Amino acid sequence: MLDQRSKFLRRLVLEMVEVGGRGHIGSAMSLIEILRVLYDSFLHYRSEQPDWSNRDRFILSKGHGCLALYSILADKGFIERSELRRFCLPNSILGGHPERDKVPGVEASTGALGHGLPIGVGMALSAKIRKQIHRIVVVTGDGEINEGSVWEAAMSAAKHRLNNLSVFVDYNKLQSYGPVKEVLELEPLVDKWRCFGFEVQEVDGHDIQALKNMIVKLPFKSDRPSAVICHTIKGKGFPFAENNPKWHHKSGLVEADLQALYDCLEY
Amino acid sequence: MRKTSLNCIYELSIKDERVLFIGSDLGPGVLDEMKQRFPDRFFMEGVSEQHIIGMAAGLAMEGFIPYVNTIATFLTRRCFEQVALDLCLHDLPVRLIANGGGVVYAPLGPTHLAIEDFAIFRSLPNMTIVAPCDADEMKRLMSKSLEWPHPMYIRLGKGGDAIVSREELGFEIGKGLLLKAPGEGLYITTGVMAQRALEASKQLGSEGVICGVLHMPTVKPLDNVILSEWIPSVKGVVTVEEHTRIGGLGSAVLEFCSDEMPEHTSKIKRVGFPDKFPDQYGNQDSLLDHMNVSIETICEQMRSCLKR
Numbered sequence: 066m067l068d069q070r071s072k073f074l075r076r077l078v079l080e081m082v083e084v085g086g087r088g089h090i091g092s093a094m095s096l097i098e099i100l101r102v103l104y105d106s107f108l109h110y111r112s113e114q115p116d117w118s119n120r121d122r123f124i125l126s127k128g129h130g131c132l133a134l135y136s137i138l139a140d141k142g143f144i145e146r147s148e149l150r151r152f153c154l155p156n157s158i159l160g161g162h163p164e165r166d167k168v169p170g171v172e173a174s175t176g177a178l179g180h181g182l183p184i185g186v187g188m189a190l191s192a193k194i195r196k197q198i199h200r201i202v203v204v205t206g207d208g209e210i211n212e213g214s215v216w217e218a219a220m221s222a223a224k225h226r227l228n229n230l231s232v233f234v235d236y237n238k239l240q241s242y243g244p245v246k247e248v249l250e251l252e253p254l255v256d257k258w259r260c261f262g263f264e265v266q267e268v269d270g271h272d273i274q275a276l277k278n279m280i281v282k283l284p285f286k287s288d289r290p291s292a293v294i295c296h297t298i299k300g301k302g303f304p305f306a307e308n309n310p311k312w313h314h315k316s317g318l319v320e321a322d323l324q325a326l327y328d329c330l331e332y
Numbered sequence: 333m334r335k336t337s338l339n340c341i342y343e344l345s346i347k348d349e350r351v352l353f354i355g356s357d358l359g360p361g362v363l364d365e366m367k368q369r370f371p372d373r374f375f376m377e378g379v380s381e382q383h384i385i386g387m388a389a390g391l392a393m394e395g396f397i398p399y400v401n402t403i404a405t406f407l408t409r410r411c412f413e414q415v416a417l418d419l420c421l422h423d424l425p426v427r428l429i430a431n432g433g434g435v436v437y438a439p440l441g442p443t444h445l446a447i448e449d450f451a452i453f454r455s456l457p458n459m460t461i462v463a464p465c466d467a468d469e470m471k472r473l474m475s476k477s478l479e480w481p482h483p484m485y486i487r488l489g490k491g492g493d494a495i496v497s498r499e500e501l502g503f504e505i506g507k508g509l510l511l512k513a514p515g516e517g518l519y520i521t522t523g524v525m526a527q528r529a530l531e532a533s534k535q536l537g538s539e540g541v542i543c544g545v546l547h548m549p550t551v552k553p554l555d556n557v558i559l560s561e562w563i564p565s566v567k568g569v570v571t572v573e574e575h576t577r578i579g580g581l582g583s584a585v586l587e588f589c590s591d592e593m594p595e596h597t598s599k600i601k602r603v604g605f606p607d608k609f610p611d612q613y614g615n616q617d618s619l620l621d622h623m624n625v626s627i628e629t630i631c632e633q634m635r636s637c638l639k640r
Contacts, residue, residue: 165422166422172393173389173390173393173418173422174417174421174422177413177417179382180386180413180414180417180418182386183382183383183384183385183386183387183389183390183414183418184386184387184389184390184393184418185390186383186386186387186390187386187387187388187389187390187391187392187393187394188390188391188393188394189390190375190387190390190391191390191391191394191395191396192394193372194352194372194373194396195394213382214380214382214383214386214414217378217380217382217383218380218383218386218387220378220380221377221378221380221383221387
């Protein structure tokens with residue numbers, strides 16, 4: 066069962082979906098609890114000063130999950146809540162993928178997949194060179210890590226022993242076409258990251274307490290980067306969308322669809 | 333030219349602690365001195381161009397000025413999306429030092445040639461493209477590269493190219509340089525084609541045909557001012573580039589003329605490679621000749637342009 070805060074963050078997503086009539090809803094729903102715990106309990110930031118130099122850097126590499134990111138950024142005051150109601154309008158700052166120079170709190174423009182981890186490695190190296198203590202967190206999708214660039218970056222992160230870098234994989238087991246295991250099998254996923262030089266842990270990506278217990282242990286080891294495999298459910302919170310690839314990206318939503326979505330979030 | 337550019341990076345890194353170097357899998361000993369002196373600003377990251385560009389972007393977002401070096405074609409074809417999004421969309425001051433521009437690597441075949449690099453990168457907003465003609469000009473460029481606020485692609489020649497640039501002409505990114513004043517014809521060149529155009533101009537001079545050479549080390553942004561100054565003053569213009577005729581310097585000059593002074597477009601001819609992959613090996617000079625960029629062709633196109 067989702068608690069009130071998880072439902073509230075999902076309602077913010079629906080406010081955007083209502084305006085845009087579309088969005089990567091399923092892809093965002095698997096992320097909500099991961100982002101909630103990161104922003105509530107892990108990342109250091111000043112929402113009124115998004116470029117504060119000592120902030121932790123957060124990159125949503127699966128940029129199509131931006132509905133979840135915008136939701137938490139509005140909740141934390143990086144952006145006005147009223148901006149959510151302008152999602153994807155021509156002059157909105159909030160598009161279907163997040164942009165660094167438009168949205169306060171967005172570190173990198175993402176959307177094309179496999180870009181976030183290399184950028185995160187660069188940021189983590191910068192912190193090492195300058196002896197800064199802030200941390201870098203990159204969230205990837207599971208389909209996203211089909212991209213070779215992710216594994217190039219993983220090798221580099223391990224080579225440089227970037228213990229200030231953590232990768233969270235939103236492992237909802239579904240990519241756009243269908244099940245990950247049918248499109249391009251990732252298993253054994255924990256072993257893969259381990260072999261690439263990461264210290265790895267698995268967690269239920271919707272269990273708030275489990276996520277909190279896990280993140281306090283970051284970095285898992287002092288001589289290497291960390292990877293957190295988050296087992297999640299695509300479309301989480303909306304039973305008809307859960308594990309349904311048709312909700313990876315949904316467009317043409319009508320009033321009845323929106324009502325059905327809101328009905329799932331009754332407190 | 334390559335040696336000069338690498339030496340310059342080391343010198344810049346001494347002067348400015350924002351400067352760092354990222355190579356892919358270069359030859360042994362590259363920038364050893366820098367590696368010894370500034371180990372935390374020297375990176376050799378392996379054959380992983382997509383990652384390297386993203387990593388350079390991350391470092392640049394934090395205020396560093398990364399100089400990335402590998403073979404030209406691997407910087408343009410291999411990691412185009414990373415250059416487009418990580419560097420250009422974010423408009424970051426990363427420098428791409430591209431070994432073996434054009435057909436420098438002729439003996440290695442078409443996988444190693446960069447004959448469409450200008451076309452690829454000209455299409456990207458915020459990208460700057462520079463192709464110096466010799467090591468002296470490379471030095472002048474590198475000293476200016478530090479404060480340029482945008483991503484920059486720097487195409488290197490083979491090395492040992494005849495010095496034809498002149499210090500007194502100065503060097504600014506985005507500015508063309510008149511190496512030889514025109515008579516009735518004008519060559520417009522970039523990179524080491526300046527040397528070929530100067531030679532063609534000399535040969536034509538002996539026939540009584542006087543042609544100038546306008547060298548455009550910066551292909552993008554194009555120096556529209558100098559083009560506006562010189563193109564109208566001559567009867568014929570021939571662009572010369574070590575690049576496919578599609579989308580490079582010649583295209584850029586024609587596009588500019590078509591937009592800004594269409595009455596002059598018909599007097600422009602382009603020398604460059606035909607639309608095909610190079611099908612011979614040999615060396616840079618022999619492949620240039622084979623691919624229609626011989627001095628003879630350069631002369632002939634000017635004669636035809638001037639109806640001589």
